[in-house]
Amino acid sequence: MKNAANEIGLESRTDQIKQFALGAGANVVGVADPRAWEEHTPEGHRPYDILPGARSVVVVGARGPTAGAWRSPNHRLMEVNGYDFRNDAAIHCVADAIEREYDHQAIQAPGLPTGGHLPPMSMMLAAVLAGLGTRSLAANIILNPKYGLLYYSACITTLELEFDHMLEQEVCPHPMCVKSFRLFGKTPCMAACPVEEGGCLDGSIDEQGRIESSYYDRERCVSRAMNFGINSFQKALAQIVAEEDQEAQQNMIHSDFFSRSCSAITHYKESVAQCFECMRVCPIGRAERKLK
Ligand code: SF4
Ligand code: SF4
Incomplete structure (x- = not known):
C-alpha cells in the first residue's frame, strides 16, 4: 500500500x-x-x-x-x-x-x-x-x-506535494461593506464592535475598496470574547484558595463562573471563544448559511 x-x-x-x-x-x-x-x-x-x-x-x-x-x-x-x-x-x-x-x-x-x-x-x-x-x-x-x-x-x-497559491483577491472588505463605509464611515463588523463605544474594531478603506488601515484592540476583545478558559480558571482558583470563609469558598467553587471555567479547560462544552458578534454581521460566507 x-x-x-x-x-x-x-x-x-x-x-x-x-x-x-x-x-x-x-x-x-x-x-x-x-x-x-x-x-x-x-x-x-x-x-x-x-x-x-x-x-x-x-x-x-x-x-x-x-x-x-x-x-x-x-x-x-x-x-x-x-x-x-x-x-x-x-x-x-x-x-x-x-x-x-x-x-x-x-x-x-x-x-x-x-x-x-x-x-x-x-x-x-x-x-x-x-x-x-x-x-x-x-x-x-x-x-x-x-x-x-x-x-x-x-x-x-516531509512528503512532497503540489503547492497552492495565495489568494490574489482579498476577501475583505465585501463590496457591501465598502458601500457601507462610504455612506456611514463604518463596515458592519466595525459597527457591531465600535472602538469609540467600548468595542474593539476600527479601520478605513481606500479609494480602490481595499483595507487602508485597521485597528483591533486585542486585549479588550479577549476580555469580552474569552471569559472562560485557562486565564479565568487561574484567576478564580487564586480567589478560591485565598478565601477564608468556608461557605463563601463553597459558593465560589459551585458558581456559574467557576463551572464554566472548568468546562472550558476540560473541553467539556465551552467553546474557545464566547463572542461571535463581528462575524454574525459579516456578509462573507452568508450564502453558505442559507439552508432550508
Ligand atoms: S469577537 Fe466580539 S469583542 Fe472581539 S472584535 Fe469581534 S465583536 Fe468585538
Ligand atoms: S463585515 Fe466582514 S467583509 Fe465586511 S469589513 Fe467586516 S470582516 Fe470585512
Whole structure:
C-alpha cells in the first residue's frame, strides 16, 4: 500500500491527501510551501524548524458554528456547543494517513504555545500561505471566500506535494461593506464592535475598496470574547484558595463562573471563544448559511 501510494504523481498524490482531509471533516484544504514562511517569520518559527526536512504544509479549515446555530435567537448557544476542534481532528487524520500510506513523516503544526504566550507557528499565516483566506477588518480573522469564519489547523510533512497559491483577491472588505463605509464611515463588523463605544474594531478603506488601515484592540476583545478558559480558571482558583470563609469558598467553587471555567479547560462544552458578534454581521460566507 505504501509503495503504491508513493508511486503516483505529485498532482494525484496531492489530490488524494486533499480528498482524505475533506473526508475527515475539513471544509477546505490547501498546501503551502515551507519556504514561504521565510518572508514572514523569524528563524525558529518556520515549518522546517519544527520538522527537519519539511517539504509541504497541509492546512485545513473547518466551519465552527453550523448554519442553524448562526440562526438561533439565543446567541449564547454558540458558546457551549464545542465547535472548535474538528479542524484538529481532521489534521490528525491527515498526519496519520501520510505516515501510514505514504511512508513519510508528518506532525501537527503547533498552533498553541509550548512556552510563554506565543505559539511556535501561526495558523492564521498558514491559512493565508495555503491560499485559504485573507486577513479581515474583524479582529484580523482570516476569512475564507466561501465560508467566511473558519478554524484552521496545519500539518507539516516531509512528503512532497503540489503547492497552492495565495489568494490574489482579498476577501475583505465585501463590496457591501465598502458601500457601507462610504455612506456611514463604518463596515458592519466595525459597527457591531465600535472602538469609540467600548468595542474593539476600527479601520478605513481606500479609494480602490481595499483595507487602508485597521485597528483591533486585542486585549479588550479577549476580555469580552474569552471569559472562560485557562486565564479565568487561574484567576478564580487564586480567589478560591485565598478565601477564608468556608461557605463563601463553597459558593465560589459551585458558581456559574467557576463551572464554566472548568468546562472550558476540560473541553467539556465551552467553546474557545464566547463572542461571535463581528462575524454574525459579516456578509462573507452568508450564502453558505442559507439552508432550508
Ligand atoms: S469577537 Fe466580539 S469583542 Fe472581539 S472584535 Fe469581534 S465583536 Fe468585538
Ligand atoms: S463585515 Fe466582514 S467583509 Fe465586511 S469589513 Fe467586516 S470582516 Fe470585512
